[in-house]
Amino acid sequence: MIPIRLVLLRPRNADNLGAIARAMKNFGLTDWVVVSPNPELLEAPGMHRLAVKSGELLETVRRVETLAEAIADCTWVVGTTMRHLDGRRRLFPEEVATEGLERGERFAIVFGDERSGLSNEDLGQCHALSVIPTAEEQPSLNLSQAVVVYAQALFNAERARASSGKPPPSPALADDAMLRTVKAALGEALTGCGFLRDDGRSALDELMATLLRAHPTRKEAALWLAALKSEVKALTRR
DSSP, rough: OOEEEEEESSOOHHHHHHHHHHHHHTTTEEEEESSSOTTGGGOOOOHHHHTTTTTTHHHOEEESSSSSHHHTTTTTEEEEOOOOOOOOEEEEEHHHHHHEEEEEOOOEEOOOBBTTTTHHHHHHTOOOEEEEOTTTTOOOOHHHHHHHHHHHHHHHHHHHHHHTOOOOOOOOOOOHHHHHHHHHHHHHHHTTTTOOTTTHHHHHHHHHHHHHTTTTTTHHHHHHHHHHHHHHHHHHHH
């Protein structure tokens, strides 16, 4: 089973959810979460109309209120966007699929709502960004169409990995919840020593980006956390 979670932020259209359930069944995906959806969305008939032979997935979709809750146990979080953000590279779907499967542990692909996509705040919670190349005349895809593109890329990457005979890797990577704890401790330590001034958000994000690129294990993240907590304690004694 592919260790991937699809996260849908603030979805509005029941037809899209039904179509996404069918696409997940087509390509062997089972784990999906909706974040703060339209309250009436999960009861709308459109979900069942388009979820052909995949109605069981409509029964298992999980609903949460925040993105942080949806991705807490994921080791890598990829946000989808057409926008360019300074200093942040955007991966293509095939690159996301290959790197995600190489990591060997659960990772998430995050999709924004049908009208405005992911906000800057949403993207700030993602470890990497991704874009589907499209023609300039019509660059945006429907939500369910975008999911199909990533689902097929994952399916193809998994087939290629399986046919290569290589066993799946088994690292114990730090999940998003642990990485958020490390970031908070890093911010506290750097503020305490005077490195971060004002909110220091940009510098802190850039420093964390270098750590994320190293794909830290749980053991490494725990060591970072212990070191940072020791530094904070030392600063308070001065």
